[in-house]
Amino acid sequence: MSGLPQGLPEPVGDAARALAQSTGLALTVADWLNRRGHEAGEQLNGFLQPKLTDLTQPDQMADRDAAAERIARAIKDRERIAVFGDYDCDGITSASIMTEVLRALGGDAVPFLASRFEGGYGVSAPAVDKILKSEPGVLVTCDCGSSDHASLQRTQDAGVDNVVIDHHLVPAQPLPAVAFLNPHRDICDFPYKGMASCGLALSMAAALRSKLDQKLDIRSWLDLVAIGTIADVAPLDGDNRVLVRAGLKRLSQAERPGIRALFELAKITPGEELGGRDVAFRIAPRLNAPGRLGSPDIVLELLTAKDITQARGIAAEIEQLTIRRRRIQDEMIEAAYEDIASGQLSERAGIVIGREGWNSGIVGIVAGRLADKYKVPVAVIGFEDGHGRGSVRGPDGVRLHDMLSSIEGVMDRFGGHQAAAGLEVNWEKFSELAEAFDAAAKEFPPTVPAGSRFDDVVWLDPGDDPASVIRDLYRVEPCGEKNPRPRIAVRARVTQARSVKGGHLKLSLAVGDARLSGFAPTRGDLAKELGGSALIIGDLKFDTYRGNGAVEIYVDEIFPLPAD
Known part of the structure; x- marks a missing residue:
């Protein structure tokens, strides 16, 4: 399949087909479980149907x-x-x-x-x-x-x-x-x-x-x-x-x-x-x-x-705080991008940014977003009257606790573990911390090599009903840490692409006999470029807006493909 990026999973194999046959799962889901090391038998049955009686005494x-x-x-x-x-x-x-x-x-x-x-x-x-x-x-x-x-x-x-x-x-x-x-x-x-x-x-x-x-x-x-x-x-x-x-x-x-x-x-x-x-x-x-x-x-x-009635009143207050948190978070992320660009920090092994007035309760979210984007350890610090409290996040395999332990003399205090940490520092030490953090990131690289960006991807099998795939994926739940939910890859014909309010991209897709909608946040700029075929990777879910079992793919990545 020319035009496809490197590192995509191989097409479904015989082991996955046997697993699908023995479990009744959609082949797409059986393929994912097979790639995760599951085999038909008692272990898989326990995984798919966990019971409270299975809890450790x-x-x-x-x-x-x-x-x-x-x-x-x-x-x-x-x-x-x-x-x-x-x-x-x-x-x-x-x-x-x-x-x-x-x-x-x-x-x-x-x-x-x-x-x-x-x-x-x-x-x-x-x-x-x-x-x-x-x-x-x-x-x-x-x-x-x-x-x-x-x-x-x-x-x-x-x-x-x-x-x-x-x-x-x-x-x-x-x-x-x-x-x-x-x-x-x-x-x-x-x-x-x-x-x-x-x-x-x-x-x-x-x-x-x-x-x-x-x-x-x-x-x-x-x-x-x-x-x-x-x-x-x-x-x-x-x-x-x-x-x-x-x-x-x-x-x-x-x-x-x-x-x-x-x-x-x-x-x-x-x-x-x-x-x-x-x-x-x-x-x-x-x-x-x-x-x-x-x-x-x-x-x-x-x-x-x-x-x-009491609960609804409390929930309404929480919703207003949630809206406020999102606004502050967006403002901080935008300012962080500006600081990284103006300071030419994007090529550093470890990034430290901070401002007076940044909310110390939100710095962790911002650090996580920046670590995802730049694929390096990031410390984001909010200062108040010269004293800063910050959060540190990094990519998979990072050793944040080891990093911070090696430079603890620069900070007032720090704590946490290898995947997430917090610190406190005075403004006078900010520049010194930034240099030390960069050096520590070089000294303590991730303990595991960065995997393929497509390690969590599985192909949507052409013979599977997308709605059945979604239902079977719920048997794999709960998904998250140590049990990731797969991203689904589809080779689709784009029948319509349009930019909608907010700069988002809405797609109408044909995948074999199936019809899917697609939604790609902030990618409205691609609307004029898409036509013909595309490789689309994202999360498959029911489209609650359209209802009636309609399926939508929440798009992470799009790759326009040359004509066959």
């Missing part, structure tokens, strides 16, 4: 029983239990789960959330002040606490028993806590290490139910586990796959008033089949917006609301 989770024992005693003795969550989706969903479960079991639970703008991540000093004012007997931290030794020492010294539920990497220093649930602890023999904090919170709920000998259907909180796990970019394999698959089904029903109100604004129909991208791009950004601009407390109020 929690017996080996260190301190799980001790945590349940102390919290159960607090419930029986009517001690106040402070629940403290981080400001992101995993932290908020974890705190929501713990708060509702404790109350359902008869506990006196008071929730708190961290704030980016008042103390920052984790159990900060201002957070401890608020917690202690509530006079709790027990503090349960959700999605934070593993590194908060000083703050937890304060609460312990005040007579509070600390229970930490977290999944972040664990420092060597012992933690002042009566129980510490974290799969990454050296003494924790629980074999699955990828669980997000919301999944750990659900496990804690099961332990409490058993300890108190109460009947409580903890499946009610699987919708929040699905949101928190996907939003935190946790691996969607093993136990997480089981939890999130069940959680997406419950989420789709929108039984929780806050979720139903959110669906109305996101234009999601209750009962609609949901995948990982729906959470990642339609739900999680809305839940993260308040915390990026100020206080995340309104999100916890939404998720725990009991009345749909």
Whole structure:
């Protein structure tokens, strides 16, 4: 097929055909599963039909029983239990789960959330002040606490028993806590290490139910586990796959008033089949917006609301914050492009940009966009009165923690892991940081070679009904980290191409006997160039606007092809 770019996958082979025949899957989907190493049999059946009974038994989770024992005693003795969550989706969903479960079991639970703008991540000093004012007997931290030794020492010294539920990497220093649930602890023999904090919170709920000998259907909180796990970019394999698959089904029903109100604004129909991208791009950004601009407390109020009228009012406030976040984000990205161009930074091994007044709650989104575009590590920093807080992102295989560790003397502080990190720096050190960061990026190249840009691509088989392919792709869900959703490649005849409002491109396509629509954001400039055949790569999905099972390809890449 002359005119095609290099690196596209080979046409479907015999192994994929055999897999399609044995499973009844569309050949396109069977081809993708075959390329991912799946073979017909018990393993594949378990992958396609995960069940809650497949979950790893929690017996080996260190301190799980001790945590349940102390919290159960607090419930029986009517001690106040402070629940403290981080400001992101995993932290908020974890705190929501713990708060509702404790109350359902008869506990006196008071929730708190961290704030980016008042103390920052984790159990900060201002957070401890608020917690202690509530006079709790027990503090349960959700999605934070593993590194908060000083703050937890304060609460312990005040007579509070600390229970930490977290999944972040664990420092060597012992933690002042009566129980510490974290799969990454050296003494924790629980074999699955990828669980997000919301999944750990659900496990804690099961332990409490058993300890108190109460009947409580903890499946009610699987919708929040699905949101928190996907939003935190946790691996969607093993136990997480089981939890999130069940959680997406419950989420789709929108039984929780806050979720139903959110669906109305996101234009999601209750009962609609949901995948990982729906959470990642339609739900999680809305839940993260308040915390990026100020206080995340309104999100916890939404998720725990009991009345749909109240929930709709809260959701409307969140939607306005989401619109504001998008506007600020777009302005920051445009300014970032200007700074990179004027500073001739695009050829650097590592890029550092920053401005006074940039929102430190949005720098992570901007850094991620820039890292995707330039394929190098990027640090984006927002300064306020000369002090900067920034986020660092990079391409696959990058070693951000190693990079920052090698130049820590330039920064006030830093933290995170290899794939994402944060830092603080004073303006006087900004230029020095930029040079050091570039040098560190050269010293610590990605640990894995950059794969083909088409590693996630599979051909749409000419014999497959595109609608059947979409339905079968839902059997591969949840898709995301460690289980990518394939991009679909089609060789199509372009019957119409037009630029629409916003500079976007709308396409009418013929693929064999099938008719598809296409939508390419910001590519309206191609409308006059397209005619005849084209290779189109993108996400295949149902066109909810046209309805009746119509199929649309959300276009990532277009390659005009020469006439046959």
